[in-house]
Amino acid sequence: MPELPDVELFRRHLAATSLHKEIERTSVSDPDMLHAVTHQALAQRLKGQQFETTHRHGKFLFVKVSSGDWLVLHFGMTGALKHLQGGDELPGHTRMLIEFTAGDRLAYTCQRKLGQISWTGRWETFLEEHRLGPDALEIELPEFRQLISKKRGTLKAALMDQSVVAGLGNVYSDEILFQMRLHPKRPAGQLDDHQLKQLYQTTQQVLGDAIDSHAQPDEMPSGFLLPHRDGDCPRCGNRLTKIHVSGRSAVYCPQCQSSH
DNA sequence: AGTACCACCTGACGGC
């Protein structure tokens, strides 16, 4: 699930529920998910502190701790955040639980444990260490145009490359290509200036619409591919096709996206 | 530089 829109919604959820509250206790059930910090150190560093603000970059969520450092959350393929009132039952696959003095709690869940919980002094440093490109919603047209057009591989691979633009994954890269009516294997370096501008605008539009739809398929605009990935093209009604592009399964409409 | 494949994990699903 978690690509940029999902992580942005997690960020908003955390910001709306979990800032400026004293942290009483932190427990991690799967220490394997921790990077750059041990369970004990994490619990120690959060104890008595508060979350002050949030920052999202691509699929990473940074949460500033009152000490000045940042808690870093990545959600893998199955991660999520859920704020709980005192009496609420723990969600399944809760891997980290942060308990506030007030009695409410914040649960980080991750069924497949492919996410990661990390720690950094500066999020800018973290971005450099992980070789992340500009955020897909922050980037401006000239840089987007330059970064995409210099790629030699397929458009699908370029959009999903986190070192080019951070935030797009398999589903939303498919969505953008569908809206653009371009084949996933279309070479990235082949687009002209006008197409690159359209690709940029489509990316902004798709991500914005997905956030506005709360990343819920049944709330998305009727022209979206996403709710129909296992079915028929919402534009022409033909059966959608699944192919392999750069190691991932790409869903597209052979009728609408024929231009290689 | 790009791609193909493997690994990390768990769970759901279809075929036999």
Add this chain to the structure above:
DNA sequence: TGCCGTCAGGTGGTAC
């Protein structure tokens, strides 16, 4: 009912 291969929206490493 049970077993097995396959697949799922993540990243990172390898070899070619």
